[in-house]
Amino acid sequence: MKGASARLEGIGETPVGKLPGRTSIGLQAEAVRRALADAGLRKDEVGALYTLDPYAQPVVMHSMLLAEYLGISPTLAATIDVGGTVSPMTMILNGIDAIEKGRVEVVVCVFGENAATGRGPEVRGLPLQSLMGTEEFEDPFGALGMVISYALLARRYLDLYGLAPDVFAPVALTMRKHAQLNDNAQFRKPMSLGDYLSSPWVAEPLRRLDCCPVSDGAGAVVLASHARRSSNGHIPVSVLGFGSQVTHKIASQMPDVPELGMAKAAKKAYGEAGLGPSDIDLLTVHDAFTVSVLLSLEAMGFCDEGEGADFASSGAIELGEELPTNTHGGLLSQGHVGGMLHILEAVRQLRGEAGKRQVPGAEVAAIAGNGGVFSNCGVLLLGRE
Amino acid sequence: MSDKEVKIERGTEISAPFWRSVEKEAMELPYCADCERFFFYPRPFCPDCWSEEIRWRPVSGRGKIWSFSVVHFPFFRGEWEERLPYVVALIELENGVRFLSNVVDCPVEEIHIGLDVELVYGRLGDQLMPLFRPARDNQR
Numbered sequence: 001m002k003g004a005s006a007r008l009e010g011i012g013e014t015p016v017g018k019l020p021g022r023t024s025i026g027l028q029a030e031a032v033r034r035a036l037a038d039a040g041l042r043k044d045e046v047g048a049l050y051t052l053d054p055y056a057q058p059v060v061m062h063s064m065l066l067a068e069y070l071g072i073s074p075t076l077a078a079t080i081d082v083g084g085t086v087s088p089m090t091m092i093l094n095g096i097d098a099i100e101k102g103r104v105e106v107v108v109c110v111f112g113e114n115a116a117t118g119r120g121p122e123v124r125g126l127p128l129q130s131l132m133g134t135e136e137f138e139d140p141f142g143a144l145g146m147v148i149s150y151a152l153l154a155r156r157y158l159d160l161y162g163l164a165p166d167v168f169a170p171v172a173l174t175m176r177k178h179a180q181l182n183d184n185a186q187f188r189k190p191m192s193l194g195d196y197l198s199s200p201w202v203a204e205p206l207r208r209l210d211c212c213p214v215s216d217g218a219g220a221v222v223l224a225s226h227a228r229r230s231s232n233g234h235i236p237v238s239v240l241g242f243g244s245q246v247t248h249k250i251a252s253q254m255p256d257v258p259e260l261g262m263a264k265a266a267k268k269a270y271g272e273a274g275l276g277p278s279d280i281d282l283l284t285v286h287d288a289f290t291v292s293v294l295l296s297l298e299a300m301g302f303c304d305e306g307e308g309a310d311f312a313s314s315g316a317i318e319l320g321e322e323l324p325t326n327t328h329g330g331l332l333s334q335g336h337v338g339g340m341l342h343i344l345e346a347v348r349q350l351r352g353e354a355g356k357r358q359v360p361g362a363e364v365a366a367i368a369g370n371g372g373v374f375s376n377c378g379v380l381l382l383g384r385e
Numbered sequence: 386m387s388d389k390e391v392k393i394e395r396g397t398e399i400s401a402p403f404w405r406s407v408e409k410e411a412m413e414l415p416y417c418a419d420c421e422r423f424f425f426y427p428r429p430f431c432p433d434c435w436s437e438e439i440r441w442r443p444v445s446g447r448g449k450i451w452s453f454s455v456v457h458f459p460f461f462r463g464e465w466e467e468r469l470p471y472v473v474a475l476i477e478l479e480n481g482v483r484f485l486s487n488v489v490d491c492p493v494e495e496i497h498i499g500l501d502v503e504l505v506y507g508r509l510g511d512q513l514m515p516l517f518r519p520a521r522d523n524q525r
Contacts, residue, residue: 136400137426140514141487143473144460151454152475159452159498203473204455252425252475252485 006099006107007236008092008382009229010039010222011344016335017186019216020117024054025069027112031218031340032070035108039222040232047104048076050091052338054113066110075104083371084331085286085339086244086378087111088221092343093242095223105228111338112218119214134250146288147211149251149373151203154291157257158205160306165205167309168290169196172209172332174317175287179329181319181357186215186335210290215335219344235351236385240275240364243268244378251373261377262299262370269379270301275364277301280381282349282359283323284342285368287330293317296368297325300379319357327357339369343380350384400427402441410506412515413441414482423480446504447520448478455493464509476502476517490518 012034014027028051036043049072053062063077076098080090088109095107143149158165173196179185191209199209229236245261245268248254270276277300285296294308302323303311311317317325328334328345335341346365348354367380406413414423417431418438430437453474459466472488474496488496489507501520506513 134426136397138485139461140509140512141473141485142456142461142465142468142471143485147458148454148456148460148473151456152452152473155454155498156452201455201457201470203458206454250485252483 005226006096006223007226007229007238007385008221008347009224009232009234009236010035010037010041010220011347012036012038012220012222013184013341013344014112014218016184016215016217016337016341018116019114022114022117022216024057024113024118025066027114027216027218028066028110028220029070031112031220032108032110035110035220035222038232038234039224040230041106041222041224041228043070043072045106045228046072046074046108048095048098048107049074050078050080050094050107050109052081052087052091052111053079054115054118056113056115056118083369083376084288085342085367085369086371086376087338088340088343089242089244089367089369089378089380092221092223092239092380096239099223099225105225107223108220109223110218110220111340113338114216115214115336116216118216137252138250143251146373147206148203150289150291151206152251153254153257153373154205154210154289157291157295160257163306163309165207166197167313168205168210168294169193170309170312171287171290171293171317172196174312175326175330175332178319178327178357179333181327182329182334185329185333186213187329187333206289206291212288212331212336215337217335217337217341219337219340221340221343221347234353237347237350237382238385239380240383241269241271241273241381242379243272244376246376247374249372249375254373254375257295258305260295260299260374262296262368262374262379265377265379266300266368269366269381273381273383275381279364280323280366281362281364282327282346283317283325283366283368284328284346285325285330286339286342286370287326287332288336290332292370292374293325295374296370299377300366300368319359324359327354327359342367342369346382350382399429403427406441406443407506407515408513410513411443412446412504413443414480416440416442423478423482425482425484444478444480444482444504446478448476448484448502448517450488450496450498450500450502451475451477451483452498453488453496455496472496474517484515487514487516488518489516495519
């Protein structure tokens with residue numbers, strides 16, 4: 001994909017946190033408007049709109065509703081739902097394809113929702129007004145939402161390598177440290193190891209501080225053909241490589257830790273880009289739970305299997321160190337907007353526009369996503385031109 | 386949604402034989418006559434070879450804990466909230482099927498991956514459920 005004809009030209013991010021009174025579609029629309037302004041493009045230039053309907057309020061044919069709401073008439077529209085951060089990656093892949101085929105010149109990819117304030121007052125855990133599809137074999141055993149599934153994965157991981165739950169601490173602490181450099185983060189209060197260790201169990205081996213919050217917010221990315229590029233003043237960013245792998249959907253069907261799809265996804269992405277782990281200047285990784293970061297670091301070859309915890313506790317994932325990871329604070333501390341903000345942060349870093357959390361000279365960013373319980377793993381590599 | 390009392394949906398035509406066998410305390414799982422192996426959850430064909438030669442066969446109910454979590458957060462109201470902390474586990478049955486269930490009749494400190502377990506039946510509301518406890522020869 002080197003020398004791509006489609007580039008990431010605009011990013012737009014709304015406030016993130018608890019935003020009472022805001023609607024999901026309103027948040028998505030705001031992100032789109034901000035991203036188009038950032039790209040220096042007009043709404044009537046949008047040829048394709050790729051989005052995901054809010055999990056908090058599922059909507060059928062959402063992409064058309066959003067187009068109507070925005071007052072645009074795209075040639076192509078689709079709702080894409082393949083899990084955390086992999087959904088926006090897949091929107092971008094579809095967008096590049098449409099541009100390279102000459103079908104459209106400008107593509108908008110967006111996700112956002114009011115998951116924090118838009119849920120019913122008694123809803124606990126994920127706001128699953130939508131169904132996961134296999135409740136029949138999970139709900140009767142008290143297994144609801146994503147935390148328990150990830151707890152089962154985390155326990156398997158710890159047992160495989162003989163580790164204690166405390167190994168997840170450096171991930172939570174680093175995300176919080178980074179969030180303190182992000183004015184648009186839901187959690188910026190400093191977190192100590194004592195805070196982490198005294199955080200209550202949700203589902204062992206996961207404490208509350210191993211789990212990301214639910215958040216209100218939205219993010220959008222604008223892709224444009226080389227011809228349609230405007231003089232917006234930003235350094236253009238393009239896709240260097242991509243890989244993804246679906247292995248299962250629900251926890252009981254997952255492969256064992258070494259066979260999860262992330263390693264295959266990374267291998268494909270590196271192969272497409274002609275790059276390897278040592279070429280990556282920064283990483284954004286879908287960190288709905290701390291364990292996800294360790295699993296991704298290992299599968300992407302930044303360290304050996306079972307050594308993700310040592311890698312994280314060495315400080316390597318902190319800003320200024322070997323592999324700055326989730327410099328925006330990640331889902332764990334910035335907030336959970338479906339992983340869209342992981343893409344935005346990578347673009348911001350590659351443009352050199354990350355301000356006080358800038359990774360100096362960042363040229364290649366890796367983004368790792370996983371939907372379900374590592375059910376669909378995706379790796380997207382972005383580079384500056 | 387999590388604000389509900391637990392309501393068990395046992396409705397589909399495909400899975401009815403499973404829940405009926407549980408009610409009879411003689412759990413059966415779908416078995417592919419062509420692959421000659423069990424699979425779960427129920428489908429009208431084998432997910433490996435797509436054969437439609439599916440039989441329902443009884444299982445020994447013996448297995449090992451593949452992973453587990455001690456749940457402390459009240460995701461569900463009602464009976465589950467009263468049971469906190471409870472144990473959700475993935476059980477690998479000796480026929481190769483991995484099954485999500487609960488571990489009962491065992492102090493949580495004694496639960497570990499690899500523990501031999503056996504199938505028991507317990508009530509949740511008015512429903513009978515397939516649950517697991519440490520295998521008898523494991524008990525002190």
